[in-house]
Amino acid sequence: MKLRLENIGKQYAKDVWGVREIDLELEAGIHGLLGPNGAGKSTLMRILTTVSKPTTGTAHWNGTDIVETPSVVRDGLGYLPQSFGVYPDLTAEEFLEYIAALRGLDGETADARIDELLALTNLEHVRGDKLRTFSGGMRQRVGIAQALVNDPELLIVDEPTVGLDPEERVRFRNVISSTANDRVVVLSTHIVPDVEATANTVALLDDGTLVTHTDPETLVEATDGKVYEYLVPRDDLERVRERYQVSSTVQQADGVSVRVIADERPAPDATPVTPTLEDAYLHRIERGGV
Numbered sequence: 001m002k003l004r005l006e007n008i009g010k011q012y013a014k015d016v017w018g019v020r021e022i023d024l025e026l027e028a029g030i031h032g033l034l035g036p037n038g039a040g041k042s043t044l045m046r047i048l049t050t051v052s053k054p055t056t057g058t059a060h061w062n063g064t065d066i067v068e069t070p071s072v073v074r075d076g077l078g079y080l081p082q083s084f085g086v087y088p089d090l091t092a093e094e095f096l097e098y099i100a101a102l103r104g105l106d107g108e109t110a111d112a113r114i115d116e117l118l119a120l121t122n123l124e125h126v127r128g129d130k131l132r133t134f135s136g137g138m139r140q141r142v143g144i145a146q147a148l149v150n151d152p153e154l155l156i157v158d159e160p161t162v163g164l165d166p167e168e169r170v171r172f173r174n175v176i177s178s179t180a181n182d183r184v185v186v187l188s189t190h191i192v193p194d195v196e197a198t199a200n201t202v203a204l205l206d207d208g209t210l211v212t213h214t215d216p217e218t219l220v221e222a223t224d225g226k227v228y229e230y231l232v233p234r235d236d237l238e239r240v241r242e243r244y245q246v247s248s249t250v251q252q253a254d255g256v257s258v259r260v261i262a263d264e265r266p267a268p269d270a271t272p273v274t275p276t277l278e279d280a281y282l283h284r285i286e287r288g289g290v
C-alpha cells in the first residue's frame with residue numbers, strides 16, 4: 001500500500017502556487033500533514049482526493065497514476081472533509097445505513113459493518129438518536145464512521161478537531177489511532193497535539209513546500225538543545241518575542257516564564273528543557289522561512 005507523490009505542484013495563477021515540488025511517499029500508518037494556515041494542506045488534499053489536478057508532477061496510488069485513473073483512489077477512499085454536513089433528522093444508524101447503501105454494501109454486510117463502526121467510535125449508546133442532538137465531537141465521530149464504511153485503504157481526514165472541546169479532541173484522536181491498521185491515513189491539521197498523539201510520520205508544509213517528512217521523534221530530536229525556559233520581566237516580553245520564537249508563556253507573580261527556541265542560550269539564567277513536537281514544529285516552520 002503506497003501513495004507516492006513526485007514533484008507535485010499546483011499553480012492557481014501567475015506567481016501563485018498552492019504547493020510546489022512536493023515529493024512524498026506514504027505507506028500504511030497515520031501521517032500528519034502539518035502546517036500553518038495557507039501552507040498548502042488543502043491544496044494537497046484536493047489533489048490526493050482527485051478533486052483537483054496537479055499542474056506539475058505525478059501521484060501514484062499502488063503504482064497507478066491517480067490523475068490518469070482517478071477511480072483507483074476514489075473507489076477505495078474514505079474522506080472526512082473539514083465541514084462535514086449531516087442529515088439532522090436521521091439517526092446515527094440511519095445515516096450510516098444510507099452511506100453504506102450509497103457505497104453499494106448489501107444489507108447484511110452493512111449491518112455488521114455499522115455495528116463495528118458504532119463500537120469503534122463509541123456511539124453505540126446513541127445509535128438511535130437523531131444527529132441534530134449530537135455535539136460537535138460526536139458528529140465528527142459519525143464523520144469518521146461514514147468515512148470508514150467501505151473499509152478504505154486510503155483515509156483522508158481534514159482538520160478534524162477544529163471546534164472540539166479538549167475531551168472530545170482526545171476521544172477523536174483515540175478513534176483515529178484505532179483506524180490505522182492496514183491503511184494509509186492522512187491527517188491534515190494545524191493542531192500539533194493531534195499529530196503528536198497519533199501520527200507515525202509528520203509531513204511539515206510551509207508556504208507551499210515540504211519542509212520535512214519524518215517520524216515525530218526525529219523531528220523532536222532535531223530541536224534538542226534549542227529550547228530554553230527562563231523568567232523575564234513583563235515589560236521585556238515583546239523584546240523576547242522579536243528576537244526569538246516563543247513557544248509558550250506562563251504568567252507568574254514576578255514576571256513571565258517564557259519558553260523559547262534559540263540556537264544559543266538566550267540568557268544566563270535560561271535552562272535548557274526537553275523539546276516537544278510543538279517546539280520542533282515552530283523551529284522548522286521558522287527555518288522554513290516565515
Ligand SMILES: Nc1ncnc2c1ncn2[C@@H]1O[C@H](COP(=O)(O)OP(=O)(O)OP(=O)(O)O)[C@@H](O)[C@H]1O
Nearest residue numbers: 012016017018035036037038039040041042043044
Ligand atoms: N482557488 C485558489 N485560487 C488562488 N489561490 C488559492 C486558491 N486556493 C488556495 N490558494 C492559495 O494557495 C495557498 C495554499 O492554500 P491552502 O488552502 O492549500 O492552504 P492550507 O494549508 O490548507 O491553509 P488553510 O488551513 O488556511 O486552509 C494559499 O496561499 C492560498 O491563498
